Amino acid sequence: MHAYIASRISLPSHSAQPGLPNVFDPAPLQPVSFFPAGAEIYAQGETAGALYQVEFGAVRIYRLLADGRRQISAFHLAGETFGFEADATHHFFAEAVNATAVRVLRLSGGADMSHQLLPLALKGLTRAQEHLLVLGRQNAIERVAAFLVDMAERQGGLRQVELPMSRMDIGDYLGLTIETVSRVFTRLKDKGVIRLINLRSIEIVKQEVLQTLGE
Amino acid sequence: MHAYIASRISLPSHSAQPGLPNVFDPAPLQPVSFFPAGAEIYAQGETAGALYQVEFGAVRIYRLLADGRRQISAFHLAGETFGFEADATHHFFAEAVNATAVRVLRLSGGADMSHQLLPLALKGLTRAQEHLLVLGRQNAIERVAAFLVDMAERQGGLRQVELPMSRMDIGDYLGLTIETVSRVFTRLKDKGVIRLINLRSIEIVKQEVLQTLGE
DNA sequence: CTGGACACTTGATGTAGATCAACAATCCGC
């Protein structure tokens, strides 16, 4: 999909992370890697063994079918952690949606991290199961509404929501085509539910309507 | 959906479980509950706090939309464990598909089970993410094929596969209607890929074809 | 063994969203 080769620049980070409980302290500060838009963070089939915490930017986790159909199973925004697997192999691809910094937390063989990992895994599991309901049983408007509500919540519940990803990404996350995503945005705009500030940023005008549609 | 009230009969179990590593030993043997077909094991909104291990039978995990649309996120067969949640509340319903026995493992407040739970949670996460690909990007034949391959694998890879659940359950798991599920079964039968031994049991005749369709 | 209730299958028709196609807006390198 992307012939892009990641140009990683690792460097020790000095920024404290207020608000984000750094469960990995008091280990020495972990290195941060930068990825430009579209760069691969890891690929399906690669050996797993690190956790990744998004410092800024956004990451998409996805799988491909043989003919190129793509399903994005999750987006990860600043503060979120991803990369854990059931065995020693990555079963998904991870790519930077746009310019992204990721703190890499190597899992030292000895240390037992299950205490820290379990809540993250359970959170991910709940999210995936909720996404199953959306993909299995909701129509196009409901899917987009659920997506926007989720993105808004994860950005602190503000009226203005940033969408770092393209319509293609949104489509591949919601199981829709870009055309359908675009039409639904237009429909929600015409109904006065949202306002399109620019391509990658919307304002939620009627939060209740969106909420009701999405559930 | 079901006005059915579970008639639980709890009793201490004496059966050893060869083949199933009982990670909860050497705790005293946990009680086993029986549930008739359709009985509720737990409901969305209830307080969580136990794990459930299927002794025999099958369990469906699902969510409902306000208008009654249902998405089954998982089936659990003999030997599998379910019931863990990200917080103290169940976010899904669990029901016996047919006559089912479940070992209830109360999580004592003090004990730290994250070591045992993490692999189960990660396994569930991977499964849910794979199911997302099916629901988001595969067509009706591919969905049914993937489902049959999965059921076959979980039953030891034999040619003959038992389907303890109704067409309605399969439809609600795959995001399809019962009619579409039925038509796809007929289509696979006509192509000679499967044989319908009876309503709840099929034989896989062309394993490779099914495998290819499902991925 | 018989009847009635489900569960499933099969057929006819409708429709949401995909696909195909043209155009518009936006971004970015020079």
Add this chain to the structure above:
DNA sequence: GCGGATTGTTGATCTACATCAAGTGTCCAG
């Protein structure tokens, strides 16, 4: 700031699956 490439929108048409409808098979209570 210009021009081409990329991303998004809008319209026309097609199609896979849903919906509606009418059987058929299966199971069990009596």
